[in-house]
Amino acid sequence: MNTAAFPPVHAGRVQTPSTFSWVVRNVVGALAESRARDAARQLRRHEALMADLARRQTHTADFLMQSNDLPFKI
DSSP, X not given: OOOOXXXXXXXXXXXXXXXXXXXXXXXXXHHHHHHHXXXXXXXXXXXXXXXXXXXXXXXXXXXXXXXXXXXXXX
C-alpha cells in the first residue's frame, strides 16, 4: 500500500477565519435581514392602508349630488 506524503512546505498556510469575524458577519447578516423584513412589513401595511382608503372613497352620483336634503335637521 503506497501513500503520498505532502510536506507542509508545499501546502502553504491556510488561514481559518477568526471567531470574531464569524460573529460579526452573522450579526450584520441578521441585522440586514431584520431590516429587510421590517421594510417589507411597512410596505405591506402602507399598501393595505392605500387600498382601504381607495375602497372607502365613493364617487357615485349620489355622493356627488349636493342638491339633496340632509336626512336630519341642523
